[in-house]
Structure formats: structure tokens, C-alpha cells
């Protein structure tokens with residue numbers, strides 16, 4: 631590839647870890663240093679599929695657990711051409727949640743293996759950097775009450791937090807654990823450094839595919 635591509639940077643973590651706060655600050659900082667960058671979030675509630683997901687999360691609509699998992703994945707796939715286009719145009723993307731949230735949330739439900747949960751997202755553009763904002767449920771609780779949406783309970787979030795730990799085991803993934811209990815500015819500084827490094831490192835590399843190839847399987851060996 632002769633021209634530079636953008637980097638795909640994903641922020642993950644449990645509710646109130648600071649993902650949205652940090653995505654916005656990161657985009658501002660990268661823009662300020664003259665880098666083309668855009669922010670995305672999943673689920674994207676603006677599409678038709680996203681509206682169904684939104685109604686489900688707001689508890690206005692019930693969906694079977696497998697069906698809703700596939701909708702979350704479909705919501706990522708419907709934006710896949712846009713993601714790829716932006717990256718190829720040299721625009722870096724800062725993404726608030728991605729397939730890791732999909733897997734962590736559904737596999738926190740009884741009867742769902744990690745492998746089943748990962749399958750629909752196999753082949754999506756692979757993030758060049760995942761910033762996992764690590765926060766204990768106790769500290770998260772101090773950041774305010776849960777809202778009224780589905781999944782916003784301490785017990786469920788605790789299980790989600792456990793499920794996230796599996797991704798650390800995939801050596802092909804640039805999974806960086808960030809201590810999200812630090813101040814907003816300190817977290818930002820750390821995230822910005824990682825992001826700038828990733829943008830430089832991948833600019834002449836092709837976009838990889840998520841969970842394809844040998845190393846991807848290592849993350850699925852220990853199904854819950």
C-alpha cells in the first residue's frame with residue numbers, strides 16, 4: 631500500500647468506565663495535532679437495525695437473546711463498508727464499543743459460549759488498538775446510579791467484566807489495559823500516547839480481519 635491508511639482504535643470497558651468521555655477527548659486531541667479522525671459508536675442507534683436495538687435496550691421491545699446478539703453484529707456489519715472506506719482514505723476511527731462488547735454482553739447470559747458469540751463478527755475490520763478501560767464495579771458504582779436500560783445492573787456488569795478478560799489472551803490483538811480509576815486527564819494522556827503510536831505503526835499495513843487465523847482461536851479455548 632503506497633498511501634497511508636487510518637487506524638481503527640476501539641475503546642472498551644464496562645458501563646461508566648469512561649469510554650464516551652475518553653473517545654471525545656481523544657478525537658479532539660488528535661484533530662488538534664492535525665490528524666484526520668472521526669468518532670463512531672456501537673450500537674449506532676440511528677439505523678433501522680439500530681432503532682430495533684435501541685427499543686430493546688430501552689425495554690420497549692423484547693427480543694430473543696440469540697436474535698438480539700445477531701442484530702448487534704448486523705449493526706456493525708452494516709457500517710463495515712463505511713469503516714473500511716474511511717480507513718482507506720486515511721481517516722483514523724475512534725470507536726466507542728465494538729465486537730468485544732457484543733461478545734462480553736451476550737456471553738454473560740446463561741448458555742452462550744464465547745465461540746458462538748464471536749462467530750458473527752469474524753472478518754470485521756480488526757482494530758489496530760483496543761483500549762480496555764479497567765474499572766472495578768465498586769468504583770463504577772461511585773460514578774452514579776445505573777439508568778433504566780437493560781443490562782444496567784451490578785450483577786450483570788460484574789459478569790460482563792469477567793467475560794472481557796478472555797480477549798487479553800489473544801496475542802494477535804493489540805489489547806491495552808488502562809487503569810480507568812485515574813483522573814480523566816491522566817487516562818486521556820495514556821490513551822493518546824497509545825493511539826498516536828498505533829496510528830504511526832499501521833499506516834502502511836493492510837487492514838486485518840477480526841478473529842481470522844490461528845491466534846484468534848486461543849481466545850475461545852476456555853469457554854465459560
Ligand SMILES: Nc1ncnc2c1ncn2[C@@H]1O[C@H](COP(=O)(O)OP(=O)(O)O)[C@@H](O)[C@H]1O
Nearest residue numbers: 644645646647648649650651773810812813814
Ligand atoms: N476518570 C474518571 N474519573 C471520574 N469520573 C469519570 C472518569 N471518567 C468518566 N467519569 C464520569 O463517569 C461517568 C461515566 O462516564 P462515561 O464516559 O459516560 O462512561 P461510559 O461511556 O464508559 O459508560 C460520567 O459522569 C463521567 O463524567
Ligand SMILES: [Mg+2]
Nearest residue numbers: 649650651726
Ligand atoms: Mg458511554
